[in-house]
Amino acid sequence: MPVPHLTTALKGPLLELESRIIAAQPQIEHWFRSQWQHHDTPFYGSVDLRNSGFKLAPVDMNLFPGGFNNLNPEFLPLAVQAAQSAVDKVCPEARSLLLIPENHTRNTFYLQNVATLAHIFGQAGLKVRLGSLNPEITEPTELVAANGDKLLLEPLVRQGNRLRLADGFDPCVVLLNNDLSAGIPALLQNLEQALLPPLHAGWAVRRKTHHFRAYDQVCQDFSRLLSIDPWLINPYFAQCSNLDFHSRQGEEELARTVDEMLAKIRVKYAEYGITQDPFVIVKADAGTYGMGIMSVKSAEEVVGLNRKARNKMSVVKEGLEVSEVIVQEGVYTFESINEAVAEPVIYMMDRYVIGGFYRVHTGRGIDENLNAPGMHFVPLSFECPCLPDKAGEPDCPPNRFYAYGVIARLALLASALELEATDPDA
Structure with a gap:
């Protein structure tokens, strides 16, 4: 499969x-x-990257x-090897x-x-x-x-501290591809089998701000290694809590946070001679599926939201209310495929990059969330499975994809x- 053509506005700092x-x-x-x-590697993960030409x-x-179905099937052997490595770590005897x-x-x-998984x-x-937590699944379906x-x-069957299926299937490893947005069911608690990822990785516990605090720490160390400004690989962030979008509680605090963030970004844009307008993304601190997200360029935009905007921001997956x-x-993303805005999504298992794809949206702009209805996916071919070409230009596909893999692995770390x-047993 050919590597998709990239049209990236390559400004100096990113090439550097x-x-x-x-x-x-x-x-x-x-x-x-x-x-x-x-550090123990997370079992698997995917990272949304943005490449603005001056920042990755x-x-x-x-x-x-x-989205494992969106990966390039040519790289299935990479995924299989990574899966063997990941399972060996938790249960070498697993069958x-x-x-x-x-x-x-x-x-x-x-x-x-x-x-695909x-x-x-x-x-x-x-x-x-396959076992289901869905109460509607009461027989093999x-x-x-x-x-x-x-x-x-x-349907899942709990016997003692083990999860089984009705015919006695007793697995060595239980793998969640369910992010537990609706909470942690009693069925999954205190299992003696290896349960991956751990329960506290689910959105019932996890917060995006926890992740980016850890990413701050990783970036400081990595940036010293490369002698670079950490900002080039790290987005600023802040948390706002005690919000109620329906009653407009916390609106002023949110506006103040947005204003302070925009001011910080302007300083960096001035330092690097960047002429675009800074913007911020406001999104639910827990949850996925592109719900509860808005892109704003001024604090006024989060004050006095109309009913439609408040409804959009107030609820995420499983109908959970947003208060943080x-x-x-x-x-910004200055990558495009066939003139549609695109962003790379990198997939990892154990500590290995196993592939990725471009999330592409014909109806969204370079400063908007692309994880929205109408998106489609173009598989990324990692030439020479993510190995750089030292004789090539910095922005040639193998090197671009190696850089993606490095930044994605920083997020994995x-x-x-x-x-x-956040481990309750630590």
Whole structure:
């Protein structure tokens, strides 16, 4: 599959940043190896990146990635090897795996993701079956994915401290592809089997601000290694809590936070001679699926929101009310595919980059969230599986993708620190 053509406004600092990343590859890989000796790798994850030409930074980290069906199938062997490594770490004797997907069984593209995950672990030598938390699944139920793949979803059975299926299937490993937005069910608590990711990685506990605090720490260390300004790979952020969008409680505090953030960004834009208008993204501090997000360029835009905007911001997945938001520096994306705005999404398992895709949206601008209805996906071909071409230009595809992989792995490392800090058993 050819590498999608990238049209990126390559301004000096990013070319310089990519050049430093390529030149420092041996130090970077040694640094990552040493970090993974001290921290447990998250089982899997995906990172949304934004490349503005002057800045390359993660804007979201998902610990329950749901787009494995969008990866380039040519790189399936990478995923299988990473899956074997990830499972070996938690249960070297593992023969079977119980995969628990999200409850929204009507999303046939999501089901295609589940089928792809089951295929990866099947190829890794495990017997894989699907168990459901959905109370509507009371007997084995066949579902059909968007591409025609058939899945058998079965109700979970708890016996003592083990999860099983009705016929006695007793897995070594339980893998969640359900982000627990609706809370942590008693069925999953205090299991003796390896449960991955851990329960505190779910949105019932996790906060985006926790992740980006950990990412701040990772960026400080990495930036010293490369002698770069951490801002080039790190978006500013702040948290706002005690909000009620319906009653407009906390509106002034939110506006003040937005104003302060824009002022900080303006200082950096002036330092680097950037002429674009700074903007911030306001989004729910917990949750996914592009819900509860708005892009603003002035504090006035969050004051006196109309009813439609308040409704949009007030509720996320599973109907949960939003009372906490992250106010995050907006990072422009100057990447496009066929003249549509695009952003790279990088997928990892264990500590390995296994592929990615471009999220593309024909109806959104370079300063807007692309995770919205109408988006589509173009697989990324990582030439020479994410290895740089030191003889090539800094922005040639292998080097661009190596840089993506480095920044994505920084976010993965931040997730490791985040999970350590929020581990209730630590």
